[in-house]
Amino acid sequence: xxxxxxxxxxxxxxxxxxxxxxxxxxxxxxxxxxxxxxxxxxxxxxxxxxxxxxxxxxxxxxxxxxxxxxxxxxxxxxxxxxxxxxxxxxxxxxxxxxxxxxxxxxxxxxxxxxxxxxxxxxxxxxxxxxxxxxxxxxxxxxxxxxxxxxxxxxxxxxxxxxxxxxxxxxxxxxxxxxxxxxxxxxxxxxxxxxxxxxxxxxxxxxxxxxxxxxxxxxxxxxxxxxxxxxxxxxxxxxxxxxxxxxxxxxxxxxxxxxxxxxxxxxxxxxxxxxxxxxxxxxxxxxxxxxxxxxxxxxxxxxxxxxxxxxxxxxxxxxxxxxxxxxxxxxxxxxxxxxxxxxxxxxxxxxxxxxxxxxxxxxxxxxxxxxxxxxxxxxxxxxxxxxxxxxxxxxxxxxxxxxxxxxxxxxxxxxxxxxxxxxxxxxxxxxxxxxxxxxxxxxxxxxxxxxxxxxxxxxxxxxxxxxxxxxxxxxxxxxxxxxxxxxxxxxxxxxxxxxxxxxxxxxxxxxxxxxxxxxxxxxxxxxxxxxxxxxxxxxxxxxxxxxxxxxxxxxxxxxxxxxxxxxxxxxxxxxxxxxxxxxxxxxxxxxxxxxxxxxxxxxxxxxxxxxxxxxxxxxxx
Amino acid sequence: xxxxxxxxxxxxxxxxxxxxxxxxxxxxxxxxxxxxxxxxxxxxxxxxxxxxxxxxxxxxxxxxxxxxxxxxxxxxxxxxxxxxxxxxxxxxxxxxxxxxxxxxxxxxxxxxxxxxxxxxxxxxxxxxxxxxxxxxxxxxxxxxxxxxxx
Amino acid sequence: xxxxxxxxxxxxxxxxxxxxxxxxxxxxxxxxxxxxxxxxxxxxxxxxxxxxxxxxxxxxxxxxxxxxxxxxxxxxxxxxxxxxxxxxxxxxxxxxxxxxxx
Numbered sequence: 001x002x003x004x005x006x007x008x009x010x011x012x013x014x015x016x017x018x019x020x021x022x023x024x025x026x027x028x029x030x031x032x033x034x035x036x037x038x039x040x041x042x043x044x045x046x047x048x049x050x051x052x053x054x055x056x057x058x059x060x061x062x063x064x065x066x067x068x069x070x071x072x073x074x075x076x077x078x079x080x081x082x083x084x085x086x087x088x089x090x091x092x093x094x095x096x097x098x099x100x101x102x103x104x105x106x107x108x109x110x111x112x113x114x115x116x117x118x119x120x121x122x123x124x125x126x127x128x129x130x131x132x133x134x135x136x137x138x139x140x141x142x143x144x145x146x147x148x149x150x151x152x153x154x155x156x157x158x159x160x161x162x163x164x165x166x167x168x169x170x171x172x173x174x175x176x177x178x179x180x181x182x183x184x185x186x187x188x189x190x191x192x193x194x195x196x197x198x199x200x201x202x203x204x205x206x207x208x209x210x211x212x213x214x215x216x217x218x219x220x221x222x223x224x225x226x227x228x229x230x231x232x233x234x235x236x237x238x239x240x241x242x243x244x245x246x247x248x249x250x251x252x253x254x255x256x257x258x259x260x261x262x263x264x265x266x267x268x269x270x271x272x273x274x275x276x277x278x279x280x281x282x283x284x285x286x287x288x289x290x291x292x293x294x295x296x297x298x299x300x301x302x303x304x305x306x307x308x309x310x311x312x313x314x315x316x317x318x319x320x321x322x323x324x325x326x327x328x329x330x331x332x333x334x335x336x337x338x339x340x341x342x343x344x345x346x347x348x349x350x351x352x353x354x355x356x357x358x359x360x361x362x363x364x365x366x367x368x369x370x371x372x373x374x375x376x377x378x379x380x381x382x383x384x385x386x387x388x389x390x391x392x393x394x395x396x397x398x399x400x401x402x403x404x405x406x407x408x409x410x411x412x413x414x415x416x417x418x419x420x421x422x423x424x425x426x427x428x429x430x431x432x433x434x435x436x437x438x439x440x441x442x443x444x445x446x447x448x449x450x451x452x453x454x455x456x457x458x459x460x461x462x463x464x465x466x467x468x469x470x471x472x473x474x475x476x477x478x479x480x481x482x483x484x485x486x487x488x489x490x491x492x493x494x495x496x497x498x499x500x501x502x503x504x505x506x507x508x509x510x511x512x513x514x515x516x517x518x519x520x521x522x523x524x525x526x527x528x529x530x531x532x533x534x535x536x537x538x539x540x541x542x543x544x545x546x547x548x549x550x551x552x553x554x555x556x557x558x559x560x561x562x563x564x565x566x567x568x569x570x571x572x573x574x575x576x577x578x579x580x581x582x583x584x585x586x587x588x589x590x591x592x593x594x595x596x597x598x599x600x601x602x603x604x605x606x607x608x609x610x611x612x613x614x615x616x617x618x619x620x
Numbered sequence: 621x622x623x624x625x626x627x628x629x630x631x632x633x634x635x636x637x638x639x640x641x642x643x644x645x646x647x648x649x650x651x652x653x654x655x656x657x658x659x660x661x662x663x664x665x666x667x668x669x670x671x672x673x674x675x676x677x678x679x680x681x682x683x684x685x686x687x688x689x690x691x692x693x694x695x696x697x698x699x700x701x702x703x704x705x706x707x708x709x710x711x712x713x714x715x716x717x718x719x720x721x722x723x724x725x726x727x728x729x730x731x732x733x734x735x736x737x738x739x740x741x742x743x744x745x746x747x748x749x750x751x752x753x754x755x756x757x758x759x760x761x762x763x764x765x766x767x768x769x770x
Numbered sequence: 771x772x773x774x775x776x777x778x779x780x781x782x783x784x785x786x787x788x789x790x791x792x793x794x795x796x797x798x799x800x801x802x803x804x805x806x807x808x809x810x811x812x813x814x815x816x817x818x819x820x821x822x823x824x825x826x827x828x829x830x831x832x833x834x835x836x837x838x839x840x841x842x843x844x845x846x847x848x849x850x851x852x853x854x855x856x857x858x859x860x861x862x863x864x865x866x867x868x869x870x871x872x
Contacts, residue, residue, distance in 0.1 A: 072649055073639050075745075100635070100660070107650055146663055160659060183664030210725055212648035229745050236827055237837050237867045239747060241788040243632075249787030249869045256786065256864045257844045278787065279798070289748070290666055291634035296747035298632045302666040316664055467839055467868045468846030503837065503868075571844015 002028055004522045005216035006068040007036075008111045012132055014125055016199055017058065017117030021132045026111060033610065035518065035534055036111070037067035038493035041083030041094055042541045044114060047614045051548050055087035055191075056173060056198035058118040064105070064164075064204070065112035067496030068522050071103035071213050071293070073225050075232065077497040078102055078292035080164075080181065086190040087175045088354070088409050089430040091546035091555075092452050093190035096493060097181035098292035098300075101162040107208030119200040124152065124165075127206045137202035142168055144347040145180040152205050165203035166193040167349025172399040173197050174407035176354035176432070180346060184290060184300050184316040188351040189456060190431060216523030224517055231504050232296050242299040242500060243289050245278035247320040250435070251327065252277045257466075258570030259440030261433070262328045263383045264360040265426055265561060268437060269570035272333035276323055284308075284335045286317055297500045309336045309386075318342035318352070321457075324435030325356025330363060331383030341393055348397035354409060357432035357455075359392050361410045361425060362402075370419050377401040423560040429454030429551065436462040438562040438577065441472040445577040446585040447482045449556040450599075452542040458499065461485050464508050475581050479588035484509035487535040494538060510535065537609040540593070540601050544611070547619045553599040556586055621677055621697045622755045624656065624733060624740055626670030627767050630750035633660045633668035637742035637751060644741045652725050655733035656742050656751075673720045673733040675699050677757065681730070684715035690730065697755070698735055706730070778805045779859040781813065786866035789828070793821045804857075810840055811853035813863060828865070837868040 002009035013022050026040070034043045041063050053059050062084050069077035080102035086093035105113075109130045122137040140148045145167040153159050162182060170177035170193030177193030178186045196202070215221045232238045241249060254260040255273035262270040274280070284306060291298035303317035318326070318338050326332055326341040345352045359381075365371040366381040373380055379391045379402070395403025405413060410432050414425035426433045431454030438445050447460020460482050465472035470481055487510050492502055495518060505513050510531050518524055518531070526534075546555075558577060566576040590597060594605030603617050638654035646653040656672040675698040682690040682699065689705035690712055692698070708728035713721040721730045733740075735753065743751045754762050784799045802816055818824050828838050834849040841847065841864040847855045857863065 071639075073643050075636070100665075150663065159661065183666075209650070209652045212646070212650045212653065212725075214648050215643070218647075229747075233747060234830060235837070236788070236791075236835065237869055240791060241867055241869060243747075244788055244791075247869070249867070252786050253839075253864075253866050253869060256784065256862075256866070257841055257846070288629070288666060289632045290664075291632040293634065294636055294639050295634050296636055296745065298634060298748065300632075302664060314663075463868055466846070467837070468848045472846070571841075 002026065002031060004028060004031055004068075004524065005214045006072050006522050007031060008106055008109050008211060010110055011112040011114060012110045012127065013114045013116070014132070014134070015117045016115065016119040016123065016134070016201060019134055021134070032524070033534065034538065035068065035494040037065045037079070037081040037496040038094055038490055039534065039538045040112060041065045041081050042092065042538055042545070043614070045083050045085070045092070046541055046545050048114070049085060051620065053085055055085045055090060056194060060085050060195060062115040062192065062195050062199065062201075063112065064115075066102040066106050067494060068518065069495050069497055071106035072215060072521060073221070073294065074497065074517070074521060075225065075228055076292075076295045076297055076501045077495065078295055079496040079498060080105065080187075081493060081496065082179060082187040082192050084192055084195050085549065086192070086431075087173070087194050088191040089454050091429060091454070091549055091551055092542045093192065094453065094493065095178075095187040095189040095192055096496070097164070097179070097185040097187040098295070098498065099162065099182045099185040100293040101164055101181045101206060102496070103293040104162040104206045104208040106213060107211050108206055109208070109211040113204070115199065115201065118198065122200050122202050124203040124205060125201065126156065127204070129207055129210045140202050141171060144168065145349055146183055146347060148203055149183065152203060156205065158205075158207055161205045161207045163203050163205045165349075166196045167347055169348045169350050169397055169399065169407070170194055170197035171202075174350065174396065174399055175409050175412075176351040176358075176407070177349050178351045180349055183346070185292070186346065186351070188353065190453060191351075193349045215521055217520045220516065220520035224520055228501070228504060229296065232501070235504075238297050238500065242297050245282055246299045246301055246317060248278040248281050248318070248323055250320040251323050254435070254437070256571070257440070258567065258572035259437035260328050261324055261435055261437065263331050264329060264364040264424055265433075266364070267569060268440060268567050268572060270328035273328065275333040276327045276335055276338065281317070281323070281335050285339050292498070295498065297498070299500060303339055305336050305339055309334065310340045313340060313343060315339060315343040316346065321435050322352040322356070325353050325360075326389065329356055329360040330389050332386050332389060333384070334386055337386040337389065341389060344390070344393050344397055350397060353434055354432040355393065355396055357426050358396075358406050358410050358413065359389060361413060361421075362392065362406060364424050365417065365421060370417060370421060375402070423564070426559050426561070427455055428558065429555050431455040433559070437572070438558055439567055439575050440572045441465040442475045442577060442581070442585070443470060443472065443478045443481050445558060445562070445582060446478050446589060447485070449558055449582060449586065450482065450589060452539075452546055459486055459489055461489060461502070461507060463503070473575065475585055478585055479592050481508065482589060483592050486539060487532060488514070490535045490538045491531065494534075533609065537611060540605060540609055541611055541615075543595070544601055544606070544615050544619055547600050550620065553586065553597070556599055558582060621675050621757050622735060622738075622753060623675040623698070624672050624735065624742065625752055625754055625759075625762065625766070626672065627750045627752070628668055628670060629767065630748045631658065631668040631670060632748050633658055633665065634748075636745045636747075640741050640745050644736065650725065652722055653731060655731060657722070671718065671720050673699060674718055675733070680715045680717055681712035681721055681732075684711040686711070699732070701730060701732055701734065703729060778803050779808060779857070781857055781859070781861045781863055783813070783817065784862065784864045786864060787869050789865055789867055791827065792823045795821070808856050808858065809853055810842065810847055810855045810857060810863065813857060814852065839866045839868045840864070841866070
């Protein structure tokens with residue numbers, strides 16, 4: 001039992017090789033150093049894996065963690081983070097899913113799970129209020145995520161359990177497989193589903209009713225929570241925009257400033273953006289508004305295709321990233337097709353961003369004559385051809401024919417193809433790019449380059465520049481901006497509150513708000529310098545992990561397209577980030593972080609952050 | 621009688637009401653300690669069902685209670701619970717035809733809605749505006765008016 | 771040109787990400803004629819007179835909401851700089867919420 005409130009103080013260790021399941025305490029000292037979720041995930045992953053660990057091997061670990069805010073009365077903090085060494089980037093990977101699983105896990109008595117080893121046959125983990133067992137999942141192998149959840153609920157006779165499951169793609173080790181949480185959420189990025197598949201772990205089912213979560217300082221917490229509820233209720237984006245459209249408003253917003261990735265980022269304006277706008281999608285697809293545990297923002301929608309193609313399909317609606325990856329990026333202007341593609345990914349267990357970007361890459365190869373119809377199992381992979389998009393997607397989901405090639409991700413595909421395809425392979429560190437421009441925001445250029453995950457928009461955020469608060473066209477001061485924004489995103493993911501409310505808590509640099517939240521809810525006595533040090537510690541730990549696995553400055557690089565081709569038209573015409581500009585920003589950023597010119601954390605930095613207990617130098 | 625009703629079409633299933641209720645009454649957050657339960661059913665957990673005490677004028681829970689710990693109060697117009705009389709037998713929970721009484725995970729006593737003395741905390745934070753306090757025994761009429769069901 | 775108050779300019783204004791909610795605007799865009807003053811601030815005042823409900827969408831307690839995004843020809847203009855940003859015929863002005871995305 002921890003002296004700090006809101007935690008369970010325990011984790012569950014599950015060894016799949018010998019089927020031993022044990023409980024472990026999480027020491028208060030570790031909570032003080034790493035706070036939760038992102039911090040704890042990074043700590044245990046670094047400590048418990050050896051240098052050079054094979055992502056899909058028995059020795060890699062799959063770690064689940066909640067944050068201290070999960071399962072409390074703090075609004076919009078439902079997330080569960082999943083951590084491992086990525087099969088896609090071969091570096092540190094964290095991906096977060098909303099829904100109710102995180103809270104359920106805490107109500108069952110655990111802050112997190114460490115899954116290790118490899119099962120001989122397919123199993124799933126059943127956590128029933130503090131009792132855990134591994135059960136046979138042979139009958140579920142090959143089933144889609146929804147069919148798996150339904151079968152587990154039926155077989156356990158527990159219709160209300162919360163389930164994280166992989167689909168057939170994860171079983172077949174497709175390198176960007178996701179882990180679906182319930183029917184509506186995904187820990188999407190970096191191929192964590194393939195790690196579950198490699199371990200023969202089909203699902204994790206959780207029921208939690210017994211553990212009570214307590215708050216340290218009632219009055220302070222109530223005031224923080226009341227204030228945040230008030231802000232959410234009076235904020236048009238949070239109380240009207242997101243409940244009506246989810247995040248899909250970004251499509252036309254990005255298009256209006258000329259930074260909407262189109263046809264594999266050949267351009268950044270899409271002539272049919274209006275056809276896949278939030279208004280069109282809401283009109284054609286969205287039905288009921290849904291939400292995660294304890295979240296008044298409600299950005300999810302149950303979706304039903306009302307007429308036309310795939311009419312009658314009932315599924316969860318695509319969010320902005322998916323509208324980008326299957327829409328503008330593949331030149332598709334039909335909302336129904338985007339919804340269907342999203343549905344296929346959810347059922348097969350694929351990351352919608354990575355698969356969309358990979359297919360857009362194939363489409364450009366086709367356009368340039370590098371790949372022809374016979375190479376693509378007879379599929380005419382033109383931009384804008386929705387039947388081809390769905391056919392290619394089905395191949396990836398089944399990991400058959402050309403799908404097996406596409407499922408390796410953009411980086412491997414371009415390395416195998418050669419012929420100059422590296423120039424338009426849109427990935428960073430192997431992770432396909434999210435739907436926020438690299439070229440259109442100088443801060444994002446740097447932020448993407450140094451993101452531990454790679455092409456993720458959740459380490460650096462595009463919003464400080466999108467709002468005009470910082471000039472997106474200038475490299476001036478961007479090292480400090482990235483430093484400050486990443487301090488908040490890593491704290492966000494450690495506390496764990498959702499990106500939807502990050503503006504209300506503070507997006508650029510840590511604030512008294514961050515501090516008051518964690519002190520009031522958990523009973524810490526941190527000051528702002530402590531919190532800053534914790535965020536620096538976690539960022540450096542993630543960096544050290546990736547450096548240990550062979551990454552450094554050479555990997556802090558952007559896709560060649562963004563460093564050599566200016567945006568050809570539209571409001572952001574002419575913008576790009578040449579290598580020289582990136583290098584200037586990298587030098588300054590490394591210096592600010594206490595890293596050497598090659599991007600490797602200095603020993604003084606490691607020692608200063610009290611990381612020398614788990615980090616052995618030299619790192620490699 | 622007064623009671624809480626939930627418009628399940630508006631409800632997004634966020635369970636803010638559960639966490640708030642549990643915290644206000646029990647100082648701890650646990651869905652089983654909440655007087656209101658939102659059960660997310662459906663293939664995509666998209667169909668929230670709300671379960672909360674209906675404050676019956678002829679309550680089955682009170683009929684089942686041997687000690688008189690539960691009874692309908694004519695002055696308050698709700699079913700009241702007197703903890704001092706309760707022997708934690710659990711018969712009330714079995715007797716409630718709506719499944720609206722759960723048993724306290726530590727004490728074993730019934731966990732049931734007391735309308736927070738007329739100002740229910742669950743309503744306050746429901747951004748979907750799906751929860752309402754009504755004062756009528758004619759449920760059909762209320763549903764017609766409020767949910768637009770004709 | 772700005773000093774010649776006889777000149778009228780026409781700008782196209784677009785409303786994105788739900789900012790148009792409750793306003794009688796078709797296709798989420800409108801053409802506005804301006805005379806005398808030619809800044810974004812003035813344009814917004816004219817719009818607020820045309821659509822009184824717009825105030826609810828872009829202001830809280832009299833000030834612009836922090837998540838209001840003004841874009842002129844693809845360039846972001848901070849609300850506090852709206853008074854200085856001049857516009858002219860043919861300009862495309864977008865009012866939208868910063869939103870979140872992703």
